[in-house]
Amino acid sequence: MSDSVLAVDIGGTKFAAALVGPDGDVRTARRVATPPGGDAHTLWKALDGLISSVVGETSPTGVGIGCGGPMTWPDGAVSPLNMPGWRAFPLRERLAARFPGVPVRIHNDAVCVAAAEHWRGAGAGSANMLGMVVSTGVGGGLILGGRLIDGGTGNAGHIGHVVVDPDGPACGCGGRGCLEAVARGPGLAAWAVEQGWVPGRACGTASGAPHGTAERSGGARGREAAAYVEATAATGRQLALDAAAGDGIALAAMRRAGRAVGLAVASAAHLCDLDVVTIGGGLSQAGPLLFEPLEEALRAHVRLEFARRVRVVPAALGQDAGLVGAAALILAADRYWSPGS
Amino acid sequence: MSDSVLAVDIGGTKFAAALVGPDGDVRTARRVATPPGGDAHTLWKALDGLISSVVGETSPTGVGIGCGGPMTWPDGAVSPLNMPGWRAFPLRERLAARFPGVPVRIHNDAVCVAAAEHWRGAGAGSANMLGMVVSTGVGGGLILGGRLIDGGTGNAGHIGHVVVDPDGPACGCGGRGCLEAVARGPGLAAWAVEQGWVPGRACGTASGAPHGTAERSGGARGREAAAYVEATAATGRQLALDAAAGDGIALAAMRRAGRAVGLAVASAAHLCDLDVVTIGGGLSQAGPLLFEPLEEALRAHVRLEFARRVRVVPAALGQDAGLVGAAALILAADRYWSPGS
Structure with missing residues (x-):
């Protein structure tokens, strides 16, 4: 197992994924445009492909996800306002199935940005x-x-x-x-x-x-x-x-x-x-x-x-903030993650 | 030592003090009018007398204080807006000297009311x-x-x-x-x-x-x-x-x-x-x-x-709220008291 976590940042205009090291250092980061008007399956395939290209042979120690709201939380069934293809889509569950045995955590994308700025940015x-x-x-x-x-x-x-x-x-x-x-x-x-x-x-x-x-x-x-x-x-x-x-x-x-x-x-x-x-x-x-x-x-x-x-x-932190904050849900869980799982 | 804490509630119109049991039950409670226009010493003597009449032979296990702001916190030098006689008056320190060896904690009076309503009131x-x-x-x-x-x-x-x-x-x-x-x-x-x-x-x-x-x-x-x-x-x-x-x-x-x-x-x-x-x-x-x-x-x-x-x-909780909340600073410190002392 590596020392990296997989960070995922889901937005209406782009999907981003990265491997993030213990100090919040963004390693392999990739971005793709959000498939416009995509249905649930199309959106998931785009994300899945992006993640594969980032993870490669690495076994991340956990997965942190930032996603536009609303969502059920901490379950992570997401209904992003500007992504009509996903309504109550079990995003966290899907990623948990793809990365078994490690923590998979999700939060609102703006919350992840705030966590990032506090952990490694202007609010440190x-x-x-x-x-x-x-x-x-x-x-x-x-x-x-x-x-x-x-x-x-x-x-x-x-x-x-x-x-x-x-x-x-x-x-x-x-x-x-x-x-x-x-x-x-x-x-x-x-x-x-x-x-x-x-x-x-x-x-x-x-x-x-x-x-x-x-x-x-x-x-x-x-x-x-x-x-x-x-x-x-x-x-x-x-x-x-x-x-x-x-x-x-x-x-x-x-x-x-x-x-x-x-x-x-x-x-x-x-x-x-x-x-x-x-x-x-x-x-x-x-x-x-x-x-x-x-x-x-x-x-x-x-x-x-x-x-x-x-x-x-x-x-x-600029455009990496969402990724760094998603990673913080795993890497600095003592400060940024309160629910049970 | 008893199982009661001393709770003190300092307001512009009245001083209140009580012994409060472990469940937030207000036992001996007394109130006196705040000496109008009193200087620092007059105000302290009035409070001191009130406390003596409430405490009697009891040794409280701690002292919780609610007081109008502003104050330095958690030090507890108080300057209540509507009590000009106290400006940077070391209220917490005075009570700590009077009750050595037990925790003496202070918070804003409205904060104490909120703690009380959460602990034993409408927000429980x-x-x-x-x-x-x-x-x-x-x-x-x-x-x-x-x-x-x-x-x-x-x-x-x-x-x-x-x-x-x-x-x-x-x-x-x-x-x-x-x-x-x-x-x-x-x-x-x-x-x-x-x-x-x-x-x-x-x-x-x-x-x-x-x-x-x-x-x-x-x-x-x-x-x-x-x-x-x-x-x-x-x-x-x-x-x-x-x-x-x-x-x-x-x-x-x-x-x-x-x-x-x-x-x-x-x-x-x-x-x-x-x-x-x-x-x-x-x-x-x-x-x-x-x-x-x-x-x-x-x-x-x-x-x-x-x-x-x-x-x-x-x-x-009505007029007892301030006392119950002051007591909670001691009796339910896991939820209502964060600083070191």
């Missing part, structure tokens, strides 16, 4: 940390007292559904004014299009002009904007690029996102007495354009001494 | 609980994975400073739109007075009519309302009575408070994946007048399956 050395991913969705994981917090059903860390604007935009969860509704890339891009944003106009990196308007409105125009965002390059990443190039509306969108994240972090810092918050994901690439309004909103709302000490830092 | 049997106190302030404590969560400085559980209205009223903490700013009794009463509330008009339980107005305003009139609240019977408790008697403005105030609490609970449920939230304190006496709007706001904002399962229940 802190005992009380929120790890956030601000991207197509807004997710997170919570470490308190030096240990990963699962909550009653493995869903602790859902910072994306902390309410930042009670009368704000409708959220995909069915609620209203969640951080995710405001700050997720597509939501932010839709808002910017409503304000008249023309993606790429500022820096020539994309084309296609919307029938934009600076007048804010909801209803039909909001849906049009969302459809436009779906169909074009009007993504959160493009928004960050345009903001960097000085586009006024894109800058306003970054302020909107930063403020919303800052408010949610303020609430989390008060509730959990946090040392540090790490922020990764596509939108965090905007750097100061996101972090400055974030800090401004945060500092306006954390005034008690204990809350003021919270530090907000960019995540450190 | 749950592993993931937020215990709230909605009264002159709004405080709380957090139990996750069956253990009391301290956070980095012992301040986890500050649900009162979760942001429920980013552009809302200024908060005593220096921030804005905190739950406490909206829902604390005096804040709520001031809001009601601004709306034209005449305390006791609905049920004849108080007298004195303000120069009320149904027009909402801030600034000078807001300060006038706050001063009026200070000087009269315009308390949260009176507001609850008037709401029960059908006063329209008092009812609106209860809806305002309930909605704010519901929003904060929604955020906490998402972040911490809670099983149950217990709500105690003066305002919770309003019963359905508070809990119905609370549930309405909560249910509008928790839509994901894991979050929908959160239950909100009235606290069960």
Whole structure:
């Protein structure tokens, strides 16, 4: 048996797998595009093939899996929102059957990212940390007292559904004014299009002009904007690029996102007495354009001494974070794995 | 040595002390009014006398203390907001000197209430609980994975400073739109007075009519309302009575408070994946007048399956909660005490 674990990171756009050494060092890592529209079998075959190519003759000492939610936990029957082919798919069970005799553990992908940033990333050395991913969705994981917090059903860390604007935009969860509704890339891009944003106009990196308007409105125009965002390059990443190039509306969108994240972090810092918050994901690439309004909103709302000490830092591990965190479920189980098996 | 611990509960209006048996049974309990405006020595003498009268010839096996914040923790130098006579007063150290050879432990009073409700109250049997106190302030404590969560400085559980209205009223903490700013009794009463509330008009339980107005305003009139609240019977408790008697403005105030609490609970449920939230304190006496709007706001904002399962229940232990929770720091230390000593 080797000294490596197999780490698997399942996302809507790609599958990743790697052998990870005891210190969290990512060895053989491979990625494939998630088969678009794949049914359960197609998705599984793609994953199975990827894993075979990574594992080769190695016998991993365990398997850690990060996967988009929702899922039953710790059983690991997964129904990732953006992978309709898997509904209550017994992912953990399938991998346990493929790797008998070793622990096979699964957690939410954003929880794995948080565990990774705490174990080997920007939150290392802190005992009380929120790890956030601000991207197509807004997710997170919570470490308190030096240990990963699962909550009653493995869903602790859902910072994306902390309410930042009670009368704000409708959220995909069915609620209203969640951080995710405001700050997720597509939501932010839709808002910017409503304000008249023309993606790429500022820096020539994309084309296609919307029938934009600076007048804010909801209803039909909001849906049009969302459809436009779906169909074009009007993504959160493009928004960050345009903001960097000085586009006024894109800058306003970054302020909107930063403020919303800052408010949610303020609430989390008060509730959990946090040392540090790490922020990764596509939108965090905007750097100061996101972090400055974030800090401004945060500092306006954390005034008690204990809350003021919270530090907000960019995540450190990049695209490997999900793999490192999945591996941590096995390699640093004393901190990141609480259930029985 | 007896089988009892000494529990001490230090508040702005009263000091309480009790001997508490191994199962959390409150034996000899006594209360005295907090000496108003007392200096450090006066406050200590009052507490010392109270403790002597409770302890008698008993040798407690430990001492648990709940005290209003802020404090250094776990050292226990206390600076309770509403007791100016104690600033960095070494309360834990004084009691440790008085009871040598046994553990002497301190925590925030609201944290003690949460521990009590989890150990012996409305949250018993749950592993993931937020215990709230909605009264002159709004405080709380957090139990996750069956253990009391301290956070980095012992301040986890500050649900009162979760942001429920980013552009809302200024908060005593220096921030804005905190739950406490909206829902604390005096804040709520001031809001009601601004709306034209005449305390006791609905049920004849108080007298004195303000120069009320149904027009909402801030600034000078807001300060006038706050001063009026200070000087009269315009308390949260009176507001609850008037709401029960059908006063329209008092009812609106209860809806305002309930909605704010519901929003904060929604955020906490998402972040911490809670099983149950217990709500105690003066305002919770309003019963359905508070809990119905609370549930309405909560249910509008928790839509994901894991979050929908959160239950909100009235606290069960009443005025003994603080004592029971202080005792739990000693008697159930495996769950409620994490630091070294």
